[in-house]
Amino acid sequence: MQTLKGDIVYLRALEPEDLSFLFSVENDEEFWEVSSTSTPYSSYILKQYLENSHKDIYEVKQLRLVICETNGDLAGFIDLFDFDPKNRRAAIGIIIKNKRHRHKGYGSEALSLLCDYCFTHLGLHQVYANVGIENAASRLLFEKAGFIRAGQKKDWILSNGTYKDEILYQLINKNVH
Numbered sequence: 001m002q003t004l005k006g007d008i009v010y011l012r013a014l015e016p017e018d019l020s021f022l023f024s025v026e027n028d029e030e031f032w033e034v035s036s037t038s039t040p041y042s043s044y045i046l047k048q049y050l051e052n053s054h055k056d057i058y059e060v061k062q063l064r065l066v067i068c069e070t071n072g073d074l075a076g077f078i079d080l081f082d083f084d085p086k087n088r089r090a091a092i093g094i095i096i097k098n099k100r101h102r103h104k105g106y107g108s109e110a111l112s113l114l115c116d117y118c119f120t121h122l123g124l125h126q127v128y129a130n131v132g133i134e135n136a137a138s139r140l141l142f143e144k145a146g147f148i149r150a151g152q153k154k155d156w157i158l159s160n161g162t163y164k165d166e167i168l169y170q171l172i173n174k175n176v177h
Contacts, residue, residue, distance in 0.1 A: 003117050004065070006109040011065040011078060011117075014053040018066060021074050022046050025097050057083055057122070067096070067110045075101040078110045080118065080127075088125040090118060094141070102137070111145050119173040126172045132157055133165040142169040 004011040014022070026041045057063045062081040069075055076096040083090040094111060096102050118124040129147065131138045143149070147169035155163035 003120060004113050006113050007070075008104070009067050009069060009075065009106050009109050009113075011110060011113055012068060014050055014064060014066060016047075016050055018074070019043065019047055019050060021066075021097070022050065022077075025077060025095060058085060065114070067094075067106060069101075069106070075106050076110070078114050080114070088123060090122075090124060090127055092127050092129050094138075107141050108144060111141060115145065115171060119175065124173060126170055128168060128170045131167050131169060133167055139167065139169075142171075145171065147171045 023041070023043055023046055026046060052060075053064065057080065061083040062079065063083070064077055064079045066074055067076045067078055075098070076094065078095075079093040080090045081093065092111070092114060094107055096107050115127055118127050128150070129138075129142050130153075131142060133139075133152070148171070149167055150170045151168040153166045153168065156166035157164045
C-alpha cells in the first residue's frame with residue numbers, strides 16, 4: 001500500500017514479532033503521561049492485544065500501526081483511536097521510542113502518511129490530537145503538519161501531583177463534505 005510508505009519511514013500493521021518492542025514502549029514510564037497510562041502491562045496482556053490487532057477499525061474503533069525505518073527497524077507507533085465513523089473523525093497519538101529516532105523527520109512523515117490514509121481511505125472529515133502544554137516537541141510536530149490549535153483544556157492532566165493543561169489540535173479535511 002503506497003499510502004503508508006514514505007521516503008524515510010513506512011507504516012505497517014502489528015505483527016506477533018512486535019511483542020518485545022510493544023512491551024518496552026507500553027512499560028516505559030516516560031510515555032505514561034502522554035498515553036494516559038498509570039500501570040505496567042504484562043507480556044500476556046500485550047500478546048492478547050497483538051492477537052486481536054487484526055480486527056477492523058470499524059469494530060474496535062482504533063488502529064495502531066508500527067513506524068518503521070525503510071530498513072525495517074522499528075521506530076515507534078502511531079495510533080488512531082476514538083474513531084467515530086458517524087461524525088467522520090478520529091484522534092491521533094504518536095510515540096517515537098528511541099531518542100536516536102527523534103528530530104529526524106520520522107514523526108512528521110508518519111503523521112503525514114496517517115493523515116493521508118484517514119482522508120483518502122477512511123473518508124474522515126477531521127483528525128485531532130490532545131497534546132500536553134509542556135510537550136513542545138509534539139506541539140511543534142502537529143503545528144508543522146497543519147493542525148490548528150482549537151482549544152486549551154485547563155488542569156486536564158494530573159501528573160506527579162500537579163495539574164497541567166492540554167491543547168486540542170484539529171486538522172480538517174477540506175476535500176470531504
